[in-house]
Amino acid sequence: MKDIKTEVLVVGSGAAGITAAIAAARNGAKTLLVEYNGFLGGISATLPWLGFHDRDYRQVVKGLCHEYVTRLQKMGGSSGYVMDPKCSSLVSINSHIWKILAMQMAQEAGVDVMLHTHMVDTLREGDRIAGIIVEHKSGRQKILANMTLDCSGDGDVAARGGVSWEKGRTADGLVQAPTLVFRIGGMDKAAFVKGCKDKSLNYREWITPYPDLWKKMQERLDATDVFILGGFAGLMEKARKDGVIDVPQTRVVGVKLHQADQFQVVMTRVLGLDPTSVESMSNAYIKIYDQIPQLLEFFRRYVPGCENSYLLEIAPMLGVRESRRIMGDYVLEAEDLLEGRVFDDAVSMGGYHIDIHRPSGSWVDSRNVKAYTIPLRSLIAGEVEGLMMAGKCLSATHEAVASTRVIPICMGQGEAIGTAAALAIKNKTTVRNLNIQRLQDQLDVQGAEFGQSIGPPNQKAIDEYGQLPMEEPPTEGEMDAATSDQKHWIR
Ligand SMILES: Cc1cc2nc3c(=O)[nH]c(=O)nc-3n(C[C@H](O)[C@H](O)[C@H](O)COP(=O)(O)OP(=O)(O)OC[C@H]3O[C@@H](n4cnc5c(N)ncnc54)[C@H](O)[C@@H]3O)c2cc1C
Structure with missing residues (x-):
């Protein structure tokens, strides 16, 4: 040519x-x-x-x-821009x-x-x-x-x-764990927000230790359609013990999207991926496609407001971080x-x-x-x-x-x-x-x-949305029950 x-x-x-x-x-x-x-x-x-x-x-x-x-x-x-004290904005x-x-x-x-x-x-x-x-x-x-x-x-x-x-x-x-993201629809936003307001569910682990920040976030939840989730660890652990999910992830991670009933799920993952190896990438897809139905079931059975949720779309490519x-x-x-x-x-x-x-x-x-x-x-x-x-x-x-x-x-x-x-x-x-x-x-x-x-x-925004301290306590999760199983690893 x-x-x-x-x-x-x-x-x-x-x-x-x-x-x-x-x-x-x-x-x-x-x-x-x-x-x-x-x-x-x-x-x-x-x-x-x-x-x-x-x-x-x-x-x-x-x-x-x-x-x-x-x-x-x-x-x-x-x-448009939505401010967030952990991720700055989205x-x-x-x-x-x-x-x-x-x-x-x-x-x-x-x-x-x-x-x-x-x-x-x-x-x-x-x-x-x-x-x-x-x-x-x-x-x-x-x-x-x-x-x-x-x-x-x-x-x-x-x-x-x-x-x-x-x-x-x-x-x-080792590189960061990859994720194939997918979107669900059919959420009841009011019920979902109610769940997020239940402090015992701990929907946003970064924020919970800071009462002032927590209060500000809670006040905004009803008014916005867009917010980030990183928590609900108790629900994940229960579902794992019930045998509903077996994924190397211990938190609900995702974003409530601006489309009122939609949520972006960022929770599938495998460990040990080599993104430059076709064998490794193919194995990652095989394992991850098996995780998606489990997570859909998890949302329907455990997450408030998601009882009637359904799969809208799976991303066209594995998310290699x-x-x-x-x-x-x-x-x-x-x-x-x-x-x-x-x-x-x-x-x-x-x-x-x-x-x-x-x-x-x-x-x-x-x-x-x-x-x-x-x-x-x-x-x-x-x-x-x-x-x-x-x-x-x-x-x-x-x-x-x-x-x-x-x-x-x-x-x-x-x-x-x-x-x-x-x-x-x-x-x-x-x-x-x-x-x-x-x-x-x-x-x-x-x-x-x-x-x-x-x-x-931007002091006005700091006052309005709050600010996390520069130094936060370390998180847990290295080699926990969810990740130690060899089947989640790609070698
Ligand atoms: C699971 C996951 C969740 C994330 N969540 C967020 C989030 O919520 N918000 C956020 O801001 N960031 C998020 N990130 C980070 C962010 O999405 C990516 O890091 C960023 O989009 C990378 O952009 P890029 O242009 O470098 O690479 P890519 O988006 O990967 O683009 C590379 C492009 O090159 C093409 N390509 C590759 N090789 C070849 C080739 N040999 N020939 C021709 N074409 C080729 C690919 O098809 C692709 O289109 C996330 C990342 C992952 C993996």
């Missing part, structure tokens, strides 16, 4: 890739987006979006991501409307789109990544590009191109987030807590962070020219990516690399030699946030 030539090539159209492609094209680069699914958005098209704000309720992700939220709202496809979206909007915006920007196209190899010329090889129904094809942006979530371009990467935690290489992290010119660390570091070459921001779905246990490990910046260097692949990355596969440690991985923060990174790639091409230079001030000025014009305009803590 005929080779394709483009200026900017984006591999993967998830939160990071769709945003990178639109930003590159809007900045004048001929841009091609390659995606192996038949829709744009990756896993962002299956979940509510968390973490637009920091713990002081300042909006740390703006720009293109904010434009998505605004346009989704106009299309009746989102709740936006409940209609997945289908987001897929429509993502395609519309890609078309408006002039992005060329290749769907059902699998990147299978990387073209490397010396120390430069020159493009990729793809396979699709029409055959095998070479795509050459001035700049390649790896937004595959798995760092596929980097790995095939011989660029260094790491995976999982340092001690044992963590995969290869490409090693770049700088490796973002937990300390950078905990201290709220401001880098000279900051190009985007985050403020979501470090949220680790335990690789070898149930529930999560969590650490609150300050608003932090993301440096351009952590988005430039090390050792080579012509390759940048954003989203799950940015250059960060296992701990740091547990914060940067949420959808808005991935989108912020995507906008930064798309803009940087286009500017570098326009100025006939490399991204490493790009004038950082010029890039930051352009991001500022686009309304993106990289620390230049977040301002002081």
Whole structure:
């Protein structure tokens, strides 16, 4: 087949890739987006979006991501921003409307789109990544590009191109537990809220120890359709003992969505996944599809207001929280987030807590962070020219990516690399030699946030929604009864 030539090539159209492609094209680069699914958005098209704000309720992700939220709202496809003391903020979206909007915006920007196209190899010329090889129904094809942006979530371009990467935690290489999310409908919201107000059920474990926060949350429950759940441990334990569920999860985890009777269930999981092994991924699906009917039964029998709930939709792809992290010119660390570091070459921001779905246990490990910046260097692949990355596969440690991985923060990174790639091409230079001030000025014009305009803590919102302490007590759940059974492990 005929080779394709483009200026900017984006591999993967998830939160990071769709945003990178639109930003590159809007900045004048001929841009091609390659995606192996038949829709744009990756896993962002299956979940509510968390973490637009920091713990002081300042909006740390703006720009293109904010434009998505605004346009989704106009299309009746989102709740708008809802503040939350643990996750800072969330936006409940209609997945289908987001897929429509993502395609519309890609078309408006002039992005060329290749769907059902699998990147299978990387073209490397010396120390430069020159493009990729793809396979699709029409055959095998070479795509050459001035700049390649790896937004595959798995760092596929980097790995095939011989660029260094790491995976999982340092001690044992295990990645965060994955989840296939699904949505249920038919909930009775009033009865569900009544259950959440029953303190003995402990629907939100983070909040329960703080009476003032608990009171504020309770007051809002009737007024909002959108709120997060992480609790009901007693109900889960009872169902496990009754033999109704056998999943390596001990809490109800999910989000009450803006559609009045719908709930996003984030509770299936397996342990020991290798997201870069087809055998491991296939085994994960086999185990998880077996868990879904158990969880549906659990909701109907145990969760208040869910007696008549039914399965609405299973996400089209397994939610892999963590995969290869490409090693770049700088490796973002937990300390950078905990201290709220401001880098000279900051190009985007985050403020979501470090949220680790335990690789070898149930529930999560969590650490609150300050608003932090993301440096351009952590988005430039090390050792080579012509390759940048954003989203799950940015250059960060296992701990740091547990914060940067949420959808808005991935989108912020995507906008930064798309803009940087286009500017570098326009100025006939490399991204490493790009004038950082010029890039930051352009991001500022686009309304993106990289620390230049977040301002002081939003005291009004802190008073209204409350704030958790920076240091919270550790959670339990490493190797508990729910996770110790070998059958939940994939080896
Ligand atoms: C179970 C789960 C629940 C989560 N809950 C939330 C939540 O509620 N809110 C939130 O904000 N964040 C949540 N997150 C985090 C967040 O959804 C993801 O980390 C984020 O969306 C990742 O975006 P990405 O663009 O890096 O990757 P992805 O969304 O994974 O996108 C990668 C894209 O690349 C494509 N691709 C991969 N390899 C290739 C290839 N070789 N060739 C062609 N295409 C390829 C894939 O098809 C995909 O579309 C959750 C994550 C998981 C797994």
